[in-house]
Amino acid sequence: MKCRKCGRQAVFNMRRHKLALCAEHYLEWFPEQVERAINKYKMFTHDDKVLVAVSGGKDSLTLWDVLLGLGYRAEGLYIGLGVDGGLGYSDLSLEKIEGFMATRPGAALHKVDIPESYGESVPEVAARTQRGRGKPCAVCGLIKRYVMNRAASEGNFDALATGHNLDDEAAVLFGNTLHWQVGYLARQAPVLEEQGDLARKVKPLCRLYEREAAAYALIKGIDYIYDECPHAVGSTTNRYKELLNELELDSPGAKLQFYLSFLKAKEQGLFQQAMEQVTLHPCENCGQPTTAPGLCTFCRLW
Ligand code: SF4
Ligand code: ZN
Ligand code: ZN
Numbered sequence: 001m002k003c004r005k006c007g008r009q010a011v012f013n014m015r016r017h018k019l020a021l022c023a024e025h026y027l028e029w030f031p032e033q034v035e036r037a038i039n040k041y042k043m044f045t046h047d048d049k050v051l052v053a054v055s056g057g058k059d060s061l062t063l064w065d066v067l068l069g070l071g072y073r074a075e076g077l078y079i080g081l082g083v084d085g086g087l088g089y090s091d092l093s094l095e096k097i098e099g100f101m102a103t104r105p106g107a108a109l110h111k112v113d114i115p116e117s118y119g120e121s122v123p124e125v126a127a128r129t130q131r132g133r134g135k136p137c138a139v140c141g142l143i144k145r146y147v148m149n150r151a152a153s154e155g156n157f158d159a160l161a162t163g164h165n166l167d168d169e170a171a172v173l174f175g176n177t178l179h180w181q182v183g184y185l186a187r188q189a190p191v192l193e194e195q196g197d198l199a200r201k202v203k204p205l206c207r208l209y210e211r212e213a214a215a216y217a218l219i220k221g222i223d224y225i226y227d228e229c230p231h232a233v234g235s236t237t238n239r240y241k242e243l244l245n246e247l248e249l250d251s252p253g254a255k256l257q258f259y260l261s262f263l264k265a266k267e268q269g270l271f272q273q274a275m276e277q278v279t280l281h282p283c284e285n286c287g288q289p290t291t292a293p294g295l296c297t298f299c300r301l302w
Pocket of ligand 3: 299300
């Protein structure tokens with residue numbers, strides 16, 4: 001395979017685009033795609049302050065690297081969940097982030113350590129609550145959303161960026177469609193506009209395949225944590241990803257098509273009713289916006 005741009009040996013081939021590129025041109029192509037998505041969905045501008053949620057994995061570090069490379073004012077947010085899983089998962093993710101920062105002297109990182117700040121790790125709080133029921137992910141999702149929102153609003157960030165890639169989005173879409181979760185479908189988008197104190201949420205990698213993000217990290221020499229969070233093993237989302245991968249194998253571009261057609265249908269008014277804004281008011285304890293009466297779900301959890 002030869003690079004389409006320069007004819008040198010290609011290092012990466014994207015079947016869905018019928019495009020093969022050498023290392024140098026791949027490192028040009030990928031950020032261009034990210035920037036296109038940022039502009040197309042009006043995620044943020046060069047004047048905005050962007051908080052990037054980083055886990056030490058390939059997607060979030062790739063995203064942060066690309067945003068810094070494109071000259072955006074992107075700062076990192078690391079949330080220490082206190083997950084060990086036999087491999088010191090949380091410690092290892094922080095190590096990878098610190099390694100990343102060591103070669104990018106201007107980069108700023110905000111850290112929130114859950115056990116330190118709230119007295120219990122995510123698996124611990126999950127174990128003692130109804131919501132956890134043996135698997136910490138529901139509790140973890142709630143905690144991460146809360147901490148991200150809070151950090152974004154306290155730090156006056158214009159947008160909160162996460163590293164969700166196309167495979168993630170397609171898998172979530174698949175799950176939401178299987179169960180016709182209209183409320184979730186209405187809120188699944190590359191951009192979720194800010195609502196009062198809730199920061200705008202953006203997913204600049206939403207049109208890029210997981211393997212494309214991984215290829216960028218590898219070619220760029222970003223050292224990331226290869227292991228997934230141990231609690232992700234065997235999750236339904238992973239099962240959906242496998243199913244979608246099978247589809248993709250037979251028809252390259254299937255995942256992208258699935259996701260983009262959904263976005264188009266939404267643009268045309270599907271789920272309009274469900275998109276009507278819910279009313280938010282400040283939590284009695286922490287002041288963060290919530291739909292729940294009295295205390296927000298986070299404060300109730302602790
Ligand atoms: Fe949290 Fe579950 Fe994701 Fe692990 S897999 S980071 S516990 S949501
Ligand atoms: Zn080339
Ligand atoms: Zn609260």
